[in-house]
Amino acid sequence: MQSVAVLSAVCRRWRASLTLIDLVSVSCVSQAVVDKSLVAPEPQGNAVDFTSFGTKLPATNYAFRNELTFSLLKPHWSNGERKRQFSTSCPKQRASTPLPLSWLNHVLPDRLLPYAYLMRLDKPIGTWLLAWPCFWSIAIAAPSGSLPDLHLLALFATGSILLRGAGCTVNDLWDRDLDRQVERTKSRPLASGALSAPQGIGLLGLQLLLGLGVLLQLNDFSQVVGAASLALVATYPLMKRITFWPQAFLGLTFNWGALLGYAAVHGSLDWPIVLPLYAHGICWTLVYDTIYAHQDKDDDIVVGIKSTALLFGENTKAWLSGFAASSIGFLGLTGYMMNAGVPYYAGVAAAACHYTWQLTDVNLGSRQDCLAKFVSNKWFGALVFTGIVADKLVTQAPNVIELC
Numbered sequence: 351m352q353s354v355a356v357l358s359a360v361c362r363r364w365r366a367s368l369t370l371i372d373l374v375s376v377s378c379v380s381q382a383v384v385d386k387s388l389v390a391p392e393p394q395g396n397a398v399d400f401t402s403f404g405t406k407l408p409a410t411n412y413a414f415r416n417e418l419t420f421s422l423l424k425p426h427w428s429n430g431e432r433k434r435q436f437s438t439s440c441p442k443q444r445a446s447t448p449l450p451l452s453w454l455n456h457v458l459p460d461r462l463l464p465y466a467y468l469m470r471l472d473k474p475i476g477t478w479l480l481a482w483p484c485f486w487s488i489a490i491a492a493p494s495g496s497l498p499d500l501h502l503l504a505l506f507a508t509g510s511i512l513l514r515g516a517g518c519t520v521n522d523l524w525d526r527d528l529d530r531q532v533e534r535t536k537s538r539p540l541a542s543g544a545l546s547a548p549q550g551i552g553l554l555g556l557q558l559l560l561g562l563g564v565l566l567q568l569n570d571f572s573q574v575v576g577a578a579s580l581a582l583v584a585t586y587p588l589m590k591r592i593t594f595w596p597q598a599f600l601g602l603t604f605n606w607g608a609l610l611g612y613a614a615v616h617g618s619l620d621w622p623i624v625l626p627l628y629a630h631g632i633c634w635t636l637v638y639d640t641i642y643a644h645q646d647k648d649d650d651i652v653v654g655i656k657s658t659a660l661l662f663g664e665n666t667k668a669w670l671s672g673f674a675a676s677s678i679g680f681l682g683l684t685g686y687m688m689n690a691g692v693p694y695y696a697g698v699a700a701a702a703c704h705y706t707w708q709l710t711d712v713n714l715g716s717r718q719d720c721l722a723k724f725v726s727n728k729w730f731g732a733l734v735f736t737g738i739v740a741d742k743l744v745t746q747a748p749n750v751i752e753l754c
Contacts, residue, residue, distance in 0.1 A: 417727065464539040465553050467693060468522060469515030475725045476518070481510035481639070482731030483631045487611030489738040492621060496742065502614055509564040516557040517583050517603070523550050524587040527748050532649040534717075572613040579606040591654075595662035597639040598632065605631030622687045630680035633673045634730070637705070640670060642724040645717045659714075665708055674705040681734065690738075692746025697737015704730045 452472035454463060456508045470476055486508040489498040522529065522540045529541035539545040545553075565576045582603040589596035608628040613619055636658065643650075643659035644666070650657055662669045678698060708726065713719040 403518045450670060452574075464544040465549075468539045468545060468553060469511075469513070469549060469557070471520045475728055476514045477507075477510050478634075478728040478731060480514045481507055482607075482609065482728075482735065483605045483627070484510065484607030484611040485731075485735050486627060487624065488615060489609045489742065490627070490684070490734060491612045491615035492742055494742060498739065499615065502611070504569060505564055506611060506614075509561060510607075512561040512564065513555050513583065516554055516561065517586070519550055519554040519557065520584060523547060523554070523588040528653050528655065531653045532646055534649070568614045569617045572610060575610050575613045575619075576608075578602065579610070582606065590656055592656075594656040595658060596656065597636050597643065598657045600639055601632035601635030604635055612720055623684055626680040626683040628685065630677045630684065633677035633680065634727070636673045636725040637670050637677065637708070638724050638730075640666060641708070641712055641720050644714045644720045663696055666714055667712075670709055674702075674709060678702045678705070685741075691739050693740035693744050694737045697733055697735075697740070698735040700737070702711055704733060728729070 398696045434479070454466050454472050458466055466472070485498070485503060488502050488506065492498045520539055523537075526538075526540040526547070529535035529538050535541060538545065540550050564572055568576065582599070586596070586599050586603050591601040593599075605628055608631050609619060609624055611626050640658045640662065643657040646655070647659050649655075650660060658669070659666065678701065681698045681701065682695070682716075685698065704726070708723050
């Protein structure tokens with residue numbers, strides 16, 4: 351009888367092991383990449399009970415890109431029950447943080463995915479934040495009564511995608527060792543080992559070459575103004591190592607389009623108009639990127655990265671309120687210098703309301719809320735742009751009605 355009991359126990363554990371291996375095998379067949387931190391598991395109602403091994407696994411198949419190896423660790427005893435712990439490892443991707451799942455996985459072949467993630471194509475908010483100052487400036491430079499030049503808007507949209515991607519590539523090349531130590535960034539392609547540094551440099555060269563093709567379609571003066579921004583793009587990633595104000599340098603870089611857009615329309619710069627617009631953009635960047643930096647403040651302290659989030663600390667909202675007020679003031683000055691009317695100032699007022707909502711509602715201790723407020727700034731840019739375009743069409747439209 352004892353032999354039968356022992357044999358029965360062995361069979362039960364063997365069946366449990368087979369079921370567990372089946373789950374892993376099904377996962378390995380899938381080609382999708384799933385990050386457990388981003389995808390919620392299915393309800394636990396149909397969970398498979400592995401109590402004899404001291405764990406309970408949900409009947410949800412998690413898929414990983416690389417072939418998984420399943421290893422059985424040394425068993426140990428606890429509370430009179432024999433328990434075994436299992437672990438998974440990805441031999442091809444050492445940083446146990448697979449690339450996140452996004453729409454890119456459904457439209458691009460596997461070999462291109464790391465390059466797309468390096469360009470942050472899955473997160474278009476950065477492109478919006480880079481494009482809006484360009485769009486504002488193009489709209490301000492448009493003739494009275496006219497919409498912004500659609501050809502220029504398309505060129506600058508393309509350029510924003512390329513330049514933002516190039517900036518992210520430069521940033522990740524500089525920071526790949528630091529990124530491995532930060533929870534939010536350790537899955538980036540260069541930090542995780544999905545791409546090598548030479549591959550990143552190759553992608554950077556391609557993006558700069560395509561960006562040059564866009565720049566050469568503008569007038570000569572614009573080409574000089576555009577080329578001048580490359581120094582800022584190249585040096586910005588270093589600022590977080592030497593100053594607590596890297597967000598200010600990001601503002602100088604990301605809002606260069608406030609100068610370039612106007613130059614592309616007129617072949618010159620009207621400094622009384624474009625300088626306040628540029629200053630507004632810098633203050634705006636200080637607001638949204640400081641909120642963004644609060645996501646990483648704990649990790650930044652450990653690895654020695656500086657930011658305005660750490661500099662301002664508990665006084666962050668007071669500082670950001672000052673930058674927001676300055677931003678609105680510079681927008682008002684821009685409108686005054688261009689003889690704007692009611693629609694423009696209505697857009698400015700709407701933008702001020704957006705600031706108020708952001709700064710009163712944001713929870714700087716919540717990574718999720720900081721990210722949500724950061725992403726919402728694409729609508730801030732849209733409000734300002736709408737006010738400029740409406741003002742051009744309504745207030746500054748020429749009188750075409752002739753009295754007979």
